Amino acid sequence: WMTSILPEKGREVRFDIKYNKKYIASYIDLKGYETRPNSVIEHTVQSLLGAKEIELINEYQDNLNIKKLDLIVNFGNLYFIVKPMWYVLDYLYKFTNNFGYSIILLTVLIRLVFFPLNQYSMKSMGRMKKISPQLENLKARFKDDKTQLQKEMLKLYRENGINPAASCLPIIIMIPFFFGIYKLLLIDSAMRHAPFMWIWQDLSAKDPSSLFNLFGLLPFSVPGFLEIGILPVLMGATMHLQMRLSPQPGGGGDMAKMQKQIFMFMPLVLTVILAPFAAGLVLYWCATNVLTIVQQAIINRTIKVKDY
Template sequence: MDDQNKNLILATALSFVVILIWFVLFPPPEPEAIEPAPAVTEETAAPGDVAATPGVADTPGGTPATEETAAGPADAPRIAIETPRLSGSISTQGGRIDTLALKDYRESTEPDAPIVSLLRPVGTAGAYYALHGWAPGQGLAIEDVPGPNTEWQIAGDATLTQDTPVTLTWDNDAGLRFTRQIAVDADYMFTITQSVENTTEGTVSLAPYGILARHGEPVDLKNFFVLHEGVVAMADGELAEIDYDDMTDFDVDAREGVPAEVMQVTENGWIGFTDHYWMATLVPAPGEAFRAAAKYDPRRNIYQTEAVLPTQSLAPGASAEVTTQLFAGAKEWETIREYEAEGVEGFIDSIDWGWFFFLTKPIFALLHWLNQLIGNMGWAIIALTLIIKAVLFPLAYKSYASMAKMRELQPEMEKIKERAGDDRQKLQQEMMGLYKKEKVNPASGCLPLLLQIPIFFSLYKVIFVTLELRHAPWIGWIDDLSAPDPSSLYNLWGLLPWAAPEPGTILALIFIGILPLLLGVSMWLQQKLNPAPTDPTQQMIFAWMPWVFMFMLGSFASGLVVYWIANNTITFIQQYLIMRSHGYKPDLFGNITGRNKKKAAEAAKK
């Protein structure tokens, strides 16, 4: 193997090690506890008042701020939300959807762990809610339209189910009657229909809007560069992702008076907040133009996204109705894909597929299909590995055959090195002459390694960001493929009567689990079949690499380590069989015990 190709492999391997070290030194931080938000008072700004509630493009001056009433949303009458997948409530103050839990998901793998809470009312830690209303235009004042503090009346059923929508009404006592109907489907999509009837003697104008507001950053924010958390929006086919810290650096919008980013959507779009596994998104009707905005109010530390629809002009006796949707739930690939098929353009891109989306999307689609077929995500990962190796086998065969040939030429290469001594130019010329004579391309052994790197990182992305891997069990002690192997050498992998170190600690990195150990062994066995570099330094680096990776990958998701073990095992078997076909007799540890001259001659003819 010439110096250029040796350096290529060395540089690739070292780059990979550097990235792994980065993952270990800068893991996702533990979420910091935050103090509960203070109770809302008259002096405390209303949640919908961030940036003076949404401004409307063709409404002069936007919408002025209102004051919060003394009674907070938690004290107002509530409408229960009960579906097979959701539980929560809607406050009649402002008609806020501000309490929502996801019944299918728990905070941990413990059977009695709390159910995941997505939306929370004002006055609780991490308050997060959705509200809808009308922004006043010509001929109206702020008190003439329903806002975040409006006391709505319940008409009919007081429980929202997938079969029974609820209706709220409000009369401004000045000739405008407002109605809001809220429905929810079997999964996570709410449908909000807002209507207004003008019984005054004059023409009025007003604009419907939807708001998502968060008090402070999420309590479980990961702040990990592999994952996007923050604003996610689609505007006419263009995806926008904005982190929370970037929102604080927005330019101050002249209309709103606070840091804001505004997008005009002409036909199709949506905007909201995405977490690691959960999301809340405002979704106007397909084909509807609207004004999307992301804002941050530094005075109250409130993050906000808005969807403001065009202004409606109502003549005396006229009425208007507008329907929008609100997604609030888990980022399930199959569920989100169904919503996209129903008209929510680009909704599948709300999942953070990353730069290698052309790989991560098909890899996950195949993994999801295999999981449905097999019924276990761990075995699905192994089946995926088999498929990937089968697709790459024609290329891999040439690589392994080239490596077998390189091993055959090893004695001759050592002789050339002895003859050349310190003459690097002579060594290079004679090596190239040997390769040309024997029709060997040493670079062909590098290509499978280079192809494996983007596939590895794509699978890492898939395992880290997709909900389907969360709390997915495999076998025995592996009850969460998205988390590191919980076993540890510290307690002899569960044989001794004390607990393993906490994941992420130094002890957990030192006292590795069973899967990282198997990974190191599988890498070592695979390496034994490859021709060793002639350079002593490179020999030492390659000799240590399996054990370095063993410790580095110990803190990675178990699903990723399962993939790598399966990949190494399949690669070893392939190389073993190909070397046998070329006349070598490797034992189960990769050591060459002899050579079949007849088979070697047959292989040389091929």
């Protein structure tokens, strides 16, 4: 929401805002106006009040010739990514007339744009998962000879065309876009009271169902902190499946055991953390996880590695 006052261009003005029982704002023109007998002076101060509707703010920016008025919407440091994505999301919303479908389609489009990078990263992860038993075998054979172990591991990677760091670079490139769409869904007022389907009639509110009364099948309500809805549960389940398709930490040391425990509990922790978030945001994470699972599962089925 915004409350803005737009004085005449070229005027020196001052605004005083008092925070007491009520918000009191004073507008003072520092230059003043010179009047003559029987003269009339007109002084216009425009004001914009209401929701931060990006399309409407863009119109004001053009019609009133106010530079950078769109910055009243907090696009953040990723402005150059978030603003173009808003145009795409707005077009999809007008096309589908359903904000939930628009979020899913936008997620699909982003995955398509980064398909080559995703494919490259996931193939590397798929190969790493396929050779995990061979890596474990090498670690057992050369547990007392770290130098030879490194040589044998590099040989295994080379024979199977694996670069252990190959899966990291695409992810680093895509992170700003993941945060960008997350930021976009936080600030876009179009999601307010936007229905999706079934029980999700306001994507800006948290999922209205709860796991602890079997999503409404049991005739009692639960406390707010226990309201973990269908979408958060789906998000956690798909994240767990996604992690199972990825290569797991190997070895038998304490560090490896701790990493495995983190992998095990991360979906559960994120499910609880994201439960109070807007349903539209959780829907985006679910859609991203499902697309990742499908792509990774197909790659894992087609990858072949050499026996060692």
